[in-house]
Amino acid sequence: MVCRLCGSDRLATFVDLGATPPCELFLTADDLDRPEPTYPLHARVCEACLLVQLPALIDPAEIFGEYAYFSSYSTSWVEHARRLVDVAVERADPQLVVEVASNDGYLLQHVLERGIRCLGIEPSANVGEAARERGVPTVTAFLDPALAAEVRAEHGPADVVVANNVYAHIPDVRGFGEALRTLAADDGWVVIEVQHLLTMIELGQFDTIYHEHFQYWTVGTARAALAEAGLRLVDVDLLPTHGGSIRLWARPDGTGADPTQAVADVLAGEAAAGLDTPAGYTGFAGRVSRIRNDLVRFLVEANEAGQRVAGYGAPGKGNTLLNYCGIRPDLLAYTVDMNPYKHGRFTPGTRIPIHEPEHLLADRPDVVLVLPWNLRDEIAAQLAPVREWGGRLVVAIPELEVITP
Known part of the structure; x- marks a missing residue:
């Protein structure tokens, strides 16, 4: 195993949870007398760039082809999405919003209500169909650079690209970043929400480690990954969702936007917790x-x-x-x-x-x-x-x- 962000082979154990089945492959009664595949659930930290990650043992198509998670079953999450749309519209005044991993249209329905053009990109066929049934235009596909180029050619550049709770699910970090940059207009915004590794460590949230989460982000590692794709992190919000998340606001290089004080503050908080050195990642397994x-x-x-x-x-x-x-x-x-x-x-x-x-x-x-x-x-x-x-x-x-x- 080598680091999927920087290519280093200096990977140390973060926590080893044994071997488990994929967490969303729920069994039918007919499955109970059959064996289940299990895969190691052993998270490691790269001692070079500090990205915490799992090896990509499972093809995402096996996980997301048919998916059991529908975002709209949580009323608080739908309301959270509405508030994000309010903020994004005020900040960007968008003509086109594209959401990656748009699930059942839980967020883009609020964009439609405002009369703003939108498009969802959702790999799970059953979940994407639920979005289309509520009127949200949705492409059933995994995002990669080629698809991003096709979407941009057909629909134009997006003023806002949203990637909520998908940044952990992507084994090809570099390709995904390139695709986000391709989707975004040169003066556009990329908005990413993902669980914050800092709170995961502080609160012992080990159950958010599972095979469809290929990596776990700090603001420091996310800033480095975005920079590789030509995106500059300019703002960050700390959120209570999923036990503690970060909302990353990035813009393409060349916009001239400077990072806010919030970025420096969160980076300082991560450093104070020791997450700027490999030693800060020890002790989690004991908790x-x-x-x-x-x-x-x-x-x-x-x-x-x-x-x-x-x-x-x-x-x-x-x-x-x-x-x-x-x-x-x-x-x-x-x-x-x-x-x-x-x-x-x-x-x-x-x-x-x-x-x-x-x-x-x-x-x-x-x-x-x-x-x-x-x-x-x-x-x-x-x-x-x-x-x-x-x-x-x-x-x-x-x-x-x-x-x-």
């Missing part, structure tokens, strides 16, 4: 082990006390957690999810049944383990009835905590 031990101990004690434990949500991150911790139906009877695609299926590796949310309310378990902890406030509001039968909601990250429904 991960402590989180696992606390959760498993809690579930075993609940089981021995005769308490029934169920889950809420079946996100990709939850499957990393369940597999690393070795949690199976003896400790977590089932989980529920808003997404109908997952109903009647089973979690990969751990094979925990997934039901519709109404099942939870009918069953009334003693404990509900909230797997998408990044939506804890939204979910706690949805699960207010749990308090009526004396149930408890629990999250495992950043530490084991009982929260009030």
Whole structure:
């Protein structure tokens, strides 16, 4: 393995989570007696450029050809997208907005409402079809430099190019950066949102490591990668989404835009945490082990006390957690999810049944383990009835905590 950004072969272990199945390959009942493929989940840090990364063991086409994640099932995420559109329109006054990995149109629907021309590029056929059904023009394809050139030739340069929660999913970092630059007008904007490695380390968010996330970004590594593509990082926002994210605002070289003080401030914060040297990446594995031990101990004690434990949500991150911790139906009877695609299926590796949310309310378990902890406030509001039968909601990250429904 060599670094996909700088080509160095000086890669050190960041955290090794064993081997797991791909986190979004949910099983049908017919799959339960068949073997599952598993792949190492061993993240490493490049000692030369400090990019944290996984080897590209899985072809993205295997993951994203048909995808189980639909952004619109989270109302808070749809509202977050609307606010981003407001900011981008005020900043850029766009005539054309292109979103990469546009999912089911959760963001571009707000662009359409403003009467602004837009185009989504979404590799998953089933998710892209959902976007087209709501009127969002969508190309079903993976973005690469050739496709970017075709889109620009047909639709013209984009004033705003959005890439929300996709920058971690791209094994060809250099080619993806080149494609973003091709899509953007010479005076345009590229807006990227991605989880911030700094908060991932500080809060022990190891469950966001899974095979479809090929790398994990600091502002420092992202700035270097964008520069390789002819894009200059000019602003950054710190966001609470996904447990702590960064919104990167970049412009093509030659616009004359200078970086804001926010860029310098976040870089200084990363340096203060030690993330400007390889030594700053040690110690994460020990915290991960402590989180696992606390959760498993809690579930075993609940089981021995005769308490029934169920889950809420079946996100990709939850499957990393369940597999690393070795949690199976003896400790977590089932989980529920808003997404109908997952109903009647089973979690990969751990094979925990997934039901519709109404099942939870009918069953009334003693404990509900909230797997998408990044939506804890939204979910706690949805699960207010749990308090009526004396149930408890629990999250495992950043530490084991009982929260009030």
